[in-house]
Amino acid sequence: xxxxxxxxxxxxxxxxxxxxxxxxxxxxxxxxxxxxxxxxxxxxxxxxxxxxxxxxxxxxxxxxxxxxxxxxxxxxxxxxxxxxxxxxxxxxxxxxxxxxxxxxxxxxxxxxxxxxxxxxxxxxxxxxxxxxxxxxxxxxxxxxxxxxxxxxx
Amino acid sequence: xxxxxxxxxxxxxxxxxxxxxxxxxxxxxxxxxxxxxxxxxxxxxxxxxxxxxxxxxxxxxxxxxxxxxxxxxxxxxxxxxxxxxxxxxxxxxxxxxxxxxxxxxxxxxxxxxxxxxxxxxxxxxxxxxxxxxxxxxxxxxxxxxxxxxxxxxxxxxxxxxxxxxxxxxxxxxxxxxxxxxxxxxxxxxxxxxxxxxxxxxxxxxxxxxxxxxxxxxxxxxxxxxxxxxxxxxxxxxxxxxxxxxxxxxxxxxxxxxxxxxxxxxxxxxxxxxxxxxxxxxxxxxxxxxxxxxxxxxxxxxxxxxxxxxxxxxxxxxxxxxxxxxxxxxxxxxxxxxxxxxxxxxxxxxxxxxxxxxxxxxxxxxxxxxxxxxxxxxxxxxxxxxxxxxxxxxxxxxxxxxxxxxxxxxxxxxxxxxxxx
Numbered sequence: 001x002x003x004x005x006x007x008x009x010x011x012x013x014x015x016x017x018x019x020x021x022x023x024x025x026x027x028x029x030x031x032x033x034x035x036x037x038x039x040x041x042x043x044x045x046x047x048x049x050x051x052x053x054x055x056x057x058x059x060x061x062x063x064x065x066x067x068x069x070x071x072x073x074x075x076x077x078x079x080x081x082x083x084x085x086x087x088x089x090x091x092x093x094x095x096x097x098x099x100x101x102x103x104x105x106x107x108x109x110x111x112x113x114x115x116x117x118x119x120x121x122x123x124x125x126x127x128x129x130x131x132x133x134x135x136x137x138x139x140x141x142x143x144x145x146x147x148x149x150x151x152x153x
Numbered sequence: 154x155x156x157x158x159x160x161x162x163x164x165x166x167x168x169x170x171x172x173x174x175x176x177x178x179x180x181x182x183x184x185x186x187x188x189x190x191x192x193x194x195x196x197x198x199x200x201x202x203x204x205x206x207x208x209x210x211x212x213x214x215x216x217x218x219x220x221x222x223x224x225x226x227x228x229x230x231x232x233x234x235x236x237x238x239x240x241x242x243x244x245x246x247x248x249x250x251x252x253x254x255x256x257x258x259x260x261x262x263x264x265x266x267x268x269x270x271x272x273x274x275x276x277x278x279x280x281x282x283x284x285x286x287x288x289x290x291x292x293x294x295x296x297x298x299x300x301x302x303x304x305x306x307x308x309x310x311x312x313x314x315x316x317x318x319x320x321x322x323x324x325x326x327x328x329x330x331x332x333x334x335x336x337x338x339x340x341x342x343x344x345x346x347x348x349x350x351x352x353x354x355x356x357x358x359x360x361x362x363x364x365x366x367x368x369x370x371x372x373x374x375x376x377x378x379x380x381x382x383x384x385x386x387x388x389x390x391x392x393x394x395x396x397x398x399x400x401x402x403x404x405x406x407x408x409x410x411x412x413x414x415x416x417x418x419x420x421x422x423x424x425x426x427x428x429x430x431x432x433x434x435x436x437x438x439x440x441x442x443x444x445x446x447x448x449x450x451x452x453x454x455x456x457x458x459x460x461x462x463x464x465x466x467x468x469x470x471x472x473x474x475x476x477x478x479x480x481x482x483x484x485x486x487x488x489x490x491x492x493x494x495x496x497x498x499x500x501x502x503x504x505x506x507x508x509x510x511x512x513x514x515x516x517x518x519x520x521x522x523x524x525x526x527x528x529x530x531x532x533x534x535x536x537x538x539x540x541x542x543x544x545x546x547x548x549x550x551x552x553x554x555x556x557x558x559x560x561x562x563x564x565x566x567x568x569x570x571x572x573x
Contacts (some may be wrong), residue, residue, distance in 0.1 A: 004517060004520050004571070007516065008513075008571060013571075013572070016227035016513075017572075038528060039511075039512050039527070039528045039542070039543055040528065040529045040533070040536065040542045040543050041512075041542065062510075062542050063508075063510065064510035064511075064513045064544075065510060065513045065572070066512070066513070070508075079326075087292070125516060127516075128512070128516060131512065
């Protein structure tokens with residue numbers, strides 16, 4: 001049996017209890033919803049883009065400790081990043097939580113990835129992987145535009 | 154064929170309100186030997202299977218298998234006899250008047266869809282109303298919503314109060330001569346609440362409406378008598394009754410079935426086929442197109458044998474007693490909110506821990522080897538009504554005892570500790 005504390009590390013519990021950037025952006029340039037039909041969790045993501053850079057991002061919604069912490073950490077690491085960097089981080093993060101292959105990241109992104117590392121404990125809990133990726137799927141949907149809903153199913 | 158009775162009669166008739174010893178009964182369920190330490194509290198989703206069912210299905214394939222209702226040869230006749238014997242057992246299980254009132258389907262969902270398409274398609278017209286409760290599982294909600302969308306009927310929601318209790322007075326006020334059907338669950342799959350189905354049937358019939366009861370959770374927990382209940386349709390599934398997946402039952406009174414057109418058509422359900430037209434068989438075969446799940450039906454029959462050997466009054470007593478114990482122990486956990494507390498509950502309990510998402514509770518319980526269901530339990534209208542994202546649901550079976558409840562409580566306390 002895996003130690004639960006590897007899944008629920010202090011940083012996860014902290015971000016789950018006190019999510020950062022948990023607010024609405026009144027006039028976002030991009031927005032999207034994430035919905036996990038399996039558990040009913042919902043997240044709404046707001047972005048303010050400045051050219052190709054993410055000037056501000058925030059989220060609202062309800063979810064478990066994992067999905068809330070994942071959204072919170074995501075908003076922290078993506079502020080100031082370009083769309084290409086955000087996508088590269090997501091690809092890397094996705095590979096890490098699903099146990100897939102990942103390629104080395106360039107130095108600044110590798111540091112950000114370090115901050116997401118506590119979330120990769122979910123790979124031992126297949127049923128919970130979607131909790132960790134929900135907000136990232138919403139980000140994809142927001143960047144594609146159209147204000148759509150990203151579903152994990 | 155293997156029969157359940159000799160094995161069951163051997164099991165401890167001592168102790169426990171149900172007159173059987175759940176711990177010893179576990180020896181009849183191979184899953185517990187394969188998974189030592191498993192605390193299985195998810196019978197409401199699907200029950201584990203006794204050896205008699207597992208072995209009986211294999212025996213049937215080994216010794217008696219052939220297609221039914223076709224062959225002139227002995228083996229096919231034997232197979233047909235076993236299949237029809239399962240129908241007879243199901244009739245007795247429900248105390249239906251006639252075995253022709255028993256239609257084999259895949260599960261409760263298919264039973265309800267059959268009624269929605271066949272009976273609903275013929276008898277629910279524009280302006281007619283179908284009444285459901287907001288306690289319904291999606292399987293007794295979505296088919297009626299779709300029927301109303303297709304035919305211009307109106308779906309009317311009989312609400313529960315703020316605690317999730319069915320409101321009989323409000324329900325009665327919703328009935329009118331426009332009410333064609335009341336589709337209602339017997340036991341809520343979320344709160345375990347027992348609904349006053351006999352009174353609901355009386356009130357609906359007084360307005361000329363028909364009644365369908367979703368017995369998914371009640372069939373494994375209560376003695377049933379559809380004639381005494383007077384309902385027009387009763388649906389349940391085999392896999393929650395310790396039987397195999399893929400087999401379910403629609404009971405419908407004979408005159409209902411006789412007036413209903415086939416839903417699915419094809420082989421096995423026809424009287425005569427010509428280029429110009431097809432004449433269909435009488436019920437129940439009219440509603441069983443194609444080769445049925447023969448082994449599934451036989452397995453269901455064996456599951457019914459198993460349940461009858463334990464005694465359904467005994468099972469009810471066992472579940473009522475253990476539900477009482479669980480409600481009592483869970484209620485003492487600070488910050489735990491039990492849905493439907495104070496109502497008559499049987500075998501199913503849903504709860505939330507303040508400040509902890511049900512998914513997180515579920516993962517921690519799983520680490521303690523306690524298997525429960527978390528989420529919306531296919532009852533989103535109820536979750537919306539109660540303002541919940543989901544719940545943790547623990548549900549009981551004949552193999553559970555107080556030690557399982559103790560393990561649940563202990564693991565729940567650990568979850569509370571972690572998220573303090």
